[in-house]
Amino acid sequence: MLLTISTTHQPATDLGYLLFKHPDKCQAFNLSFGTAQVFYPEASETKCTAALVLDINPIDLARGKAGANRQTLEAYVSDRPYAASSFLSVAISQVFRSAMTGNCKDRQELADTAIPLVARIPVLPSRGREGFLRGLFEPLGYQVNVRRLALDETFPDWGNSSYFDVELTHTIKLSELLSHLHVMIPVLDDDKHYYVNEDEIEKLLRHGEGWLGTHPLKAEITSRYLKRQRGLTRDALAQIAVEEVAVETPEQETQEDMIEKPMSLNQQRMETVVATLKANGVEKIVDLGCGEGKLLKLLLKEPSFQSILGMDVTYRSLEIARERVLDKLPTHQQGRLQLIQGSLNYRDARIAGYDAATVIEVIEHMELDRLAAFERVLFEFAKPRIALVTTPNIEYNVKFENLPVGKLRHPDHRFEWTRSEFQTWAQAISNKYKYSVEFGSIGAIDAEFGSPTQMAIFTAK
Ligand code: SAH
Numbered sequence: 001m002l003l004t005i006s007t008t009h010q011p012a013t014d015l016g017y018l019l020f021k022h023p024d025k026c027q028a029f030n031l032s033f034g035t036a037q038v039f040y041p042e043a044s045e046t047k048c049t050a051a052l053v054l055d056i057n058p059i060d061l062a063r064g065k066a067g068a069n070r071q072t073l074e075a076y077v078s079d080r081p082y083a084a085s086s087f088l089s090v091a092i093s094q095v096f097r098s099a100m101t102g103n104c105k106d107r108q109e110l111a112d113t114a115i116p117l118v119a120r121i122p123v124l125p126s127r128g129r130e131g132f133l134r135g136l137f138e139p140l141g142y143q144v145n146v147r148r149l150a151l152d153e154t155f156p157d158w159g160n161s162s163y164f165d166v167e168l169t170h171t172i173k174l175s176e177l178l179s180h181l182h183v184m185i186p187v188l189d190d191d192k193h194y195y196v197n198e199d200e201i202e203k204l205l206r207h208g209e210g211w212l213g214t215h216p217l218k219a220e221i222t223s224r225y226l227k228r229q230r231g232l233t234r235d236a237l238a239q240i241a242v243e244e245v246a247v248e249t250p251e252q253e254t255q256e257d258m259i260e261k262p263m264s265l266n267q268q269r270m271e272t273v274v275a276t277l278k279a280n281g282v283e284k285i286v287d288l289g290c291g292e293g294k295l296l297k298l299l300l301k302e303p304s305f306q307s308i309l310g311m312d313v314t315y316r317s318l319e320i321a322r323e324r325v326l327d328k329l330p331t332h333q334q335g336r337l338q339l340i341q342g343s344l345n346y347r348d349a350r351i352a353g354y355d356a357a358t359v360i361e362v363i364e365h366m367e368l369d370r371l372a373a374f375e376r377v378l379f380e381f382a383k384p385r386i387a388l389v390t391t392p393n394i395e396y397n398v399k400f401e402n403l404p405v406g407k408l409r410h411p412d413h414r415f416e417w418t419r420s421e422f423q424t425w426a427q428a429i430s431n432k433y434k435y436s437v438e439f440g441s442i443g444a445i446d447a448e449f450g451s452p453t454q455m456a457i458f459t460a461k
Contacts, residue, residue, distance in 0.1 A: 009115035012048035086186040102175035141346040282355035289362030293321030357384040379433035392433040
């Protein structure tokens, strides 16, 4: 069982400080189920790779406690010594215990910094499902490279196995990478070699802090991590900060459309966005929180928009976008549009380098305390030349006849802002990240309440 972690952050050998393992040494650690070794196959100024090799003896396993309930040959002939599983997960948390805390007295600043990291796991089980594997890591911002392993290379006819050779690439803190691996590996394997009780909830909360609460597969991750024990899963989910990201169901969407319908506000919004983008001469656009792709469809009609990326955290919305927009494009046009799953609360290299970013009716779906993370993701890291952000103007809600007083326009909205709240927020961003900002109105303007939708146009200075 093998895991390697590489970095090109220079001096790359500082990885040794972060892992608390010296690059010149080969160290062995005795664990209750086998031996773990840590060494560096490569350690130069420019690139450094640490390897964790775990040896477990299948005979001991079969005869010991872990195999006690298996009376059959299966206990002796299993994938356990080779495939990444809860054994590796436990080894990570024991051998790299200090690194996982994020504390590092010799290189604290580096431990607090997102650095380019690549984790490789040559045999990762995913019961044959590549989509699930991607669904776990991509929303956290990883670039996921997978190769499905054959059942037996000498007999190609036998087809594929349920194991993958996986490479995960991300610019991220080492402690975060280790936490993600520790949680996701047994989740993929869907098993644990030890008895799971309440203590496991505490571990999950600790290792899941800051990301599990907003992960689109949070429920599935929690259930599998807790070995599918219903009671534990329910308790854990109740404790994980209720930060769940918007899941736009078609019913809810219709509801919002109905409220705003009389003005076909959605159409006006999209048209204003397209016109603003055209006026700014942009060619490469990323639509963040693209949902089912209504804006993407309109953007594609404009030949000057050469390359368009849609990102959303909800896999189902993306599937709908794929069916309604991508699959309907003529083949020669399909290269213009790409759809990816990702969360706006995590730094993500895939959304950097665009002329323009559109964030249309998305921010109000985020918890207020997640907005600061989103601001950094967009304005500090993705850094588009232009960013268009729209959100409802709550002052206008009194004008919607179908909307009960005091209600927000959509059950999933976490907040709706007045014009001055929105402008204060946007001004603060423009000061902090060297953007200038202007404001626009979308929809019919009321003298007292303003327009139904408000828009901020940020331009990089
Ligand atoms: N922009 C689209 C969809 C708006 S609905 C339109 O105007 O029609 C809000 C969308 O934001 C949903 O699809 C939701 O999944 C997405 N979303 C909410 N929080 C997100 C986050 N943190 N990261 C990425 N997408 C998010």
